Every structure is written in structure tokens, then in C-alpha cells.
Amino acid sequence: MSVARFWRKIPQRYNLIGTRCESCGRHYFPPRSFCPDCRRGGKIVEYRFPGTGKVVTHTVIRAASEQFENTTPYVLAIIQLDEGPRLTSQVVAKPEDVAVGTRVRSVFRRIMADGESGVIHYGTKFVPVKSEK
Amino acid sequence: MRDVAIIGIGCTTFGEKWAASFRDLFVEAGSLALKDAELSGEHIDAMYVGNMSAGRFIEQEHIGALIADYAGLSTRHIPSTRVEAACSSGGLAFRQAVIAVASGMEDIVVAAGVEKMTDVGTGVSVDTLAGAADREWEGFMGATFPGLYAMIATDYMHRYPLTREQLGMVAVKNHRNGAKNPIAQFRSEITLETVLSSALVADPLRLFDCSPITDGAAAVILAPLDRAREFTDTPVRVLATAQASDTIALHDRRDISCLDATVVAGERAFAMAGLPREKIDFLEVHDCFTIAEICAIEDLGFCKKGEAGRLTEEGVTALNGDLPVNTSGGLKACGHPVGATGIKQVCEVVQQLRGEAGARQVDGEIGLTHNVGGTGATVVVHILGVT
Numbered sequence: 001m002s003v004a005r006f007w008r009k010i011p012q013r014y015n016l017i018g019t020r021c022e023s024c025g026r027h028y029f030p031p032r033s034f035c036p037d038c039r040r041g042g043k044i045v046e047y048r049f050p051g052t053g054k055v056v057t058h059t060v061i062r063a064a065s066e067q068f069e070n071t072t073p074y075v076l077a078i079i080q081l082d083e084g085p086r087l088t089s090q091v092v093a094k095p096e097d098v099a100v101g102t103r104v105r106s107v108f109r110r111i112m113a114d115g116e117s118g119v120i121h122y123g124t125k126f127v128p129v130k131s132e133k
Numbered sequence: 134m135r136d137v138a139i140i141g142i143g144c145t146t147f148g149e150k151w152a153a154s155f156r157d158l159f160v161e162a163g164s165l166a167l168k169d170a171e172l173s174g175e176h177i178d179a180m181y182v183g184n185m186s187a188g189r190f191i192e193q194e195h196i197g198a199l200i201a202d203y204a205g206l207s208t209r210h211i212p213s214t215r216v217e218a219a220c221s222s223g224g225l226a227f228r229q230a231v232i233a234v235a236s237g238m239e240d241i242v243v244a245a246g247v248e249k250m251t252d253v254g255t256g257v258s259v260d261t262l263a264g265a266a267d268r269e270w271e272g273f274m275g276a277t278f279p280g281l282y283a284m285i286a287t288d289y290m291h292r293y294p295l296t297r298e299q300l301g302m303v304a305v306k307n308h309r310n311g312a313k314n315p316i317a318q319f320r321s322e323i324t325l326e327t328v329l330s331s332a333l334v335a336d337p338l339r340l341f342d343c344s345p346i347t348d349g350a351a352a353v354i355l356a357p358l359d360r361a362r363e364f365t366d367t368p369v370r371v372l373a374t375a376q377a378s379d380t381i382a383l384h385d386r387r388d389i390s391c392l393d394a395t396v397v398a399g400e401r402a403f404a405m406a407g408l409p410r411e412k413i414d415f416l417e418v419h420d421c422f423t424i425a426e427i428c429a430i431e432d433l434g435f436c437k438k439g440e441a442g443r444l445t446e447e448g449v450t451a452l453n454g455d456l457p458v459n460t461s462g463g464l465k466a467c468g469h470p471v472g473a474t475g476i477k478q479v480c481e482v483v484q485q486l487r488g489e490a491g492a493r494q495v496d497g498e499i500g501l502t503h504n505v506g507g508t509g510a511t512v513v514v515h516i517l518g519v520t
Contacts, residue, residue, distance in 0.1 A: 001273065009269065030269070030270055056288065056384075056389065057284040057285075057287045057288035057291070057389055058284065058287055059280050059283035059284050059286075059287060059335045059336050059337075059338075060333070060335065060336040061275060061276075061277055061280045061335050062332070062333050062334055062335060062336075063255075063259070063277065063279065063334050063335070064259070064275060064277060065256055065259045065260035065263055065272075065275075065277055066256035066257065066259075066260055067260075068275045069256060071275070074275060076274070076275055076276055076280050076284070076335075077284070078284055078383065078384045078389065086384040086385065087270065087384055088267075088270060088271045088274050088276050088382065088383070088384050089274050090274060090275055095336070100287070100288070100291045111273065111274065111275070112273075112275070121273070123273070123274070
């Protein structure tokens, strides 16, 4: 991924900056300029997600594309943030510690590098949180 | 709108075709289709070609003109258009050709599909295919195509009573069919044990749950139904063409385990054909992974959600079952040259309806094709029938 293409999404990739529609209260990640429900009647404002949520579904990637080949196996999951939006990310954990419903929180991590001398891309992954009794 | 018929079909063998170039593949498929229709190039009014990613697989764009040129049609200057919708490029090219004939704009139209995937290494092909999903918010995080379908499988198996064995039986059944198909990439039967002991690719999916990397091309020729018998004694009628879209990213879907675009495209197709589902005799569905065939059968409405695994185990979807699914061997055993797959599905249904399917012949007068782009962001459904 080119430097500019990565750089322009840094707020979202590093800090989970999305949007919220003040008309209907729905949250969006990645950010949207239009609320699909309210359309032009919506009022979109920036929203920083605290990054807590749960695992909706998951897998363990054992055969990856080139940029991820040296990081296999890794846990890939769809996470539902507590505000509602879902996103695809990695869960930094042993596969047996991740299940449907596992509570997670976001962490800042290295995602991949463009070859040995290229740019290192960072972003948001998740880790399981211990259940609070 | 005019009624449309298929008057010719042609398909290369599918596989790792080291000796054949991209151009060789579509020229072979096109020649076979023309020969089948007993036509020559000067009859062709227009071409639509489905191709996902020649740009990355062979670093060649501008496929429409290239194909017309190497088909020997450059001096006739026919309109030739590339159509792209990831793995549903072929189905969509067919749909564009049907619309062109139905509208009255063109009479004799070629719909083709081609993909040359083995000129790059596995890493590049995996990454290229990941472009069918959301590059920014899925691929960037390390999602692969098997990985996305694996997450569908995890969600599905968490909610419905599908066993790992039933999932494997989809692959066993499709290899059994593929073994009877002269063009199939894999022409040997496999056992359930082979599937269950193969390497994990993305849990719970194993190597034998996945369709392969394939080179191949397919072509069909369309004409107005009222002219079809000028060319063939066995025209096949296009009873319905339907297409639907959905969110590009799997995580944004209403339901991870239900492809809403399949549901909608299916409903639109049945409405257009004016037929209830019970009239459909057999299906060619998009089994890029075993879980995809399970979802397709259910989302097209042939059984309730959660039942397709049991139907597979009971043999309902086998060649001699009540609803044969993927008589060609499907993407799993016949192979999946992504841009060609949607056209190959049409070729298979036409062969079946003409009674030319040899050892894998099933009874039936109406067949359905179901072609998926990405994880369900585009779905194209066609219903074809004897005349």
C-alpha cells in the first residue's frame, strides 16, 4: 500500500476515529459523510471509539498473502464495537483463547511492512479482556 | 423486450495450463462456441468478456479490444466490452449480453469469460483475489479470501447444526461429479477422510474445502429466440437474468451467514421467469468454498437456513438426488478461473438441457446458475430452460 494511501487513513487506523449521526444516534466505522438512514437529514460528527467490543466470528489464517506470510498463523476476527459498528481485525491471542462472544479491547500494533526496506504500517488490533465478575 | 436463446457454447479444459497464454485460452473457447453454433466470426455483432484481474495476473488491461483482435475481428470493429465484478465477472458478462440481445440493440452476441491465474505465484494470486473484498478495511488487516469464508463458516456453525463432516461431503460430492467432467481440473474422486485430514487453510476450512487456482476460458453465443433455430436445433432459452449487490465488506452485512444478494437476486429471477422454485430441476452454484454451496442452496430458498448440510448428507444434491447441485464438479473440482466461472456454469446447464452431459447427465428441463462476486457483494442468477 502506497505511503499516501496509508497516511490519509492514519486517524482511523491508529485511533479508531469514526463518525456518529446526531440525528439518529448511529455510529459508523469507517467514517461516513452520509448517514444511510437519515441521508441529507443527518448530522454527522466525528467520534473516537474507545475500542471495546466483542468477537462476532473468527478464524485462524494459516496461508496468508505475501505481506502477512511471515506472521502466520494469526487470528482474524469480525469485532462488534460496543457502539454497534463492526470491523475486521486481528486478535492478538492464542487461537484457543478466542471464541464467538469473547470480549476484546483495541491495541496499537504493527500490521505489516512493504518489504524489507519499505514503510511499516501500523494500526488497530484487539486483545481479549478478562471477564469481570 | 425480446426473448433470448443460447445457440452455442465452448469451454477450454480447466487447470494449470502452463503452455496456454491468456489469448490462447479465449481464442480456443470462442472457436469452440462458434463451431458449436455453426457460425463464423462475421456474424458476430458484439462481445462481452468477463475478466477479474488480467491487470495483476498478466499485467494486461484493455481486454475487450484484445479479445476482439485475437478472435480475428479487428477489421470488423465490433463493440467488445470487458465486464468486471470479481468472481462474478463471467455471470455479469452473460447478463450484459442477454440485455443487449433482449433490448434489440444487437442480434448475435458473444458472452465470454477468461482468467489466466498461474503466471503469478500463490502469494500474488491470494492477494489479487483479496481485492474482491474491501482492500482498505479487510485486506489491509490480513484478511484472505479463504479467511473471510472461514468466518462465515464459524458464524454459521455457531448458529446452525452443520457438522464438519457435512461440510466435507460437499467437496466429496463435487469431486465425484468433476471426475465425470472431461473439462474438470480435478478428475478424481476423493474420500471424506481426504478432506478432513487436509491442511488447515483458515479454520475451520481445510485445503479440500477450497476451490483451486485455475486457468481457463468459456464462451457462449446468444441470439434472439425467434432466430435461434436458424443456427441450432437445440436452442436453450434464457428464462431470467437477475443481479443484486450488497456491502463490499463482510463485516457490514445484515447477517454474516446469509448472502442477502443471493436472496434478492434469486427472488428477482424467479419473479422474472414466472416460476416457483419447485420447477427448477438442477443448480450450478458458486461453491468457491464448501460453506458457500451450503449458503447458496439455502439463500436461493431451496431449503430453510441450517438444512443444506443435512440435505447434502442425505444425497439430495448428488447427481441422482432430487436437486442435483454442481453437476460440473462446481468451482471445487471443475476449477475456478474467476472470470470464466460464470460462463462455464451456463455451458454446463446448456449441456445438461441438451442431454449432452454424458456420465454426469441429469434429468431436467430447467436449470439455474448462481455466480457470486467477493463474499456476496455481487450475485448474478440466471434461469435457463429447454425450448
